[in-house]
Amino acid sequence: MKDYPAPPPGAAPNVLHPLCPSRQVLGMLTSRWGALILVALAGRTLRFSQVRRELGDVSERMLAQTLQGLEAHGMVRRVAHDVVPPHVDYSLTEIGEEAAALVRGLARWVEGRMPEIMGSRIPK
Amino acid sequence: MKDYPAPPPGAAPNVLHPLCPSRQVLGMLTSRWGALILVALAGRTLRFSQVRRELGDVSERMLAQTLQGLEAHGMVRRVAHDVVPPHVDYSLTEIGEEAAALVRGLARWVEGRMPEIMGSRIPK
DNA sequence: GGAAGTACCTACAATTTTGTTAGTATACCG
DNA sequence: CGGTATACTAACAAAATTGTAGGTACTTCC
Numbered sequence: 001m002k003d004y005p006a007p008p009p010g011a012a013p014n015v016l017h018p019l020c021p022s023r024q025v026l027g028m029l030t031s032r033w034g035a036l037i038l039v040a041l042a043g044r045t046l047r048f049s050q051v052r053r054e055l056g057d058v059s060e061r062m063l064a065q066t067l068q069g070l071e072a073h074g075m076v077r078r079v080a081h082d083v084v085p086p087h088v089d090y091s092l093t094e095i096g097e098e099a100a101a102l103v104r105g106l107a108r109w110v111e112g113r114m115p116e117i118m119g120s121r122i123p124k
Numbered sequence: 125m126k127d128y129p130a131p132p133p134g135a136a137p138n139v140l141h142p143l144c145p146s147r148q149v150l151g152m153l154t155s156r157w158g159a160l161i162l163v164a165l166a167g168r169t170l171r172f173s174q175v176r177r178e179l180g181d182v183s184e185r186m187l188a189q190t191l192q193g194l195e196a197h198g199m200v201r202r203v204a205h206d207v208v209p210p211h212v213d214y215s216l217t218e219i220g221e222e223a224a225a226l227v228r229g230l231a232r233w234v235e236g237r238m239p240e241i242m243g244s245r246i247p248k
Numbered sequence: 249g250g251a252a253g254t255a256c257c258t259a260c261a262a263t264t265t266t267g268t269t270a271g272t273a274t275a276c277c278g
Numbered sequence: 279c280g281g282t283a284t285a286c287t288a289a290c291a292a293a294a295t296t297g298t299a300g301g302t303a304c305t306t307c308c
Binding site for chain 2 (some may be wrong): 012013014015016017018021022023025026027029030031032035036039040054055056057071072073074093095098099102103105106107109110111112113114116117118119120121122
């Protein structure tokens with residue numbers, strides 16, 4: 001797992017290529033908390049601690065980190081009102097909403113197919 | 125962050141609920157290798173080592189493990205021809221293909237939006 | 249004959265991810 | 279006054295993920 005041919009400069013993005021940046025982006029969107037944050041934030045604005053309560057069990061650390069990652073990639077918009085105690089609003093950008101729609105679609109599909117999935121599951 | 129109210133027996137699956145099984149399933153489909161395996165296997169049959177080469181940098185260990193997880197949840201079909209040297213074919217089941225279509229959609233979207241994403245990215 | 253390919257598994261080790269705790273400045277509630 | 283809430287960060291610890299090396303049983307290619 002050392003070196004792979006770097007993708008040629010003008011090559012089309014391909015998630016199957018180990019070194020393609022698109023793979024990292026996909027990784028972000030499908031990461032444990034990334035995906036859930038997108039689902040929770042789709043179509044609405046929430047404060048930091050509201051997002052936290054929505055997901056139920058993210059630690060503050062992970063939430064902050066993941067939100068920063070999404071923000072750095074233009075998916076999340078962060079608006080900090082400079083007051084004490086702090087008040088920060090999070091919402092999705094346009095591309096963020098697009099990504100969220102897809103992730104949500106997947107999440108909803110899973111929720112809808114749970115009976116079949118659990119039914120055909122092979123218990124270990 | 126210890127205990128959460130267990131989801132009521134008849135409750136509808138909800139990925140935002142920490143203890144809902146649908147969250148685990150979503151986790152599988154969006155896991156590092158899970159998502160890529162679905163993309164690679166969509167619409168075709170590949171042997172173990174072919175899948176490995178498609179992804180480029182999975183270790184055998186992770187590939188085997190992830191394939192088993194997907195198989196256990198009815199997403200992947202494993203057909204072992206009893207010969208030496210070993211020959212095993214992997215393909216997606218019907219629900220597997222459904223899931224793959226969604227994951228693929230996300231992957232393709234990411235690939236297509238890479239210019240915008242990288243453009244609005246905030247380098248650290 | 250020796251090397252490589254096949255589809256794994258099993259220890260063991262390294263790496264990455266995630267969690268925990270504490271701290272900050274201030275306001276509001278009882 | 280004491281406790282709670284807010285949105286984080288830093289330091290440290292624990293846990294989960296991932297990689298590495300070696301073995302298997304036999305075949306084909308050089």
